[in-house]
Amino acid sequence: MKLDPCTRCGACCAAFRVDFDRSELASATPRGVPDAFAVPVTGTTMRMRGTDEARTRCCALEGEIGMEVRCTIYDRRPSPCREFAPYAPLGIGDDACARARRRHGLLAL
Template sequence: MEDNACTRCGACCASFRVDFAREELDANGGTVPEGLTVDLNDFTCRMRGTDHASPRCAALIGTVGVRAACGIHEWRPSPCREFGLRAPMGLGDEACARARARHGLPPLPH
């Protein structure tokens, strides 16, 4: 993972609920560690910790805005992959700016 403001921020991992299809779980042939999730129904699960009043994904390691990283980056669920498509370039978008503002951080360039 390239070292840039986006990939070491972690604000998105401590701002949004992360729901995804149960097929993405390692127990079902996917890659996301089942132990880091909670079941929602027969079809959907959620990353543990992302539905709290102060969300923080159970896979997040470090301090938001200082030095943070996804502990399962290689195995993260599709919503995280989609959110981070621009991460290798260190670019932010509106959702990124909201997450960063929630933690008192300035927005990244678009």
């Protein structure tokens, strides 16, 4: 069985701002994004902590990009993460996935 390439990548978690609606927070919905992992952007929009810093990296990402990584809140990650490059785990990337990987010196899938 071929390994999910995302478990050896993580580039998208350290490349883009990750914004989502406040209604996805754990304080608003069961099994939502833990509030401490996000910062407010506007009254209704939250952002994953770390994703708008100069050295972009989501605070929920564990491990070394391009080697072995893990989202520590995988089952509770926000919708942009759930919707990003949906076929990448099968080895089929898209433009955004390729852009994120390039930023970290990785070839497109």
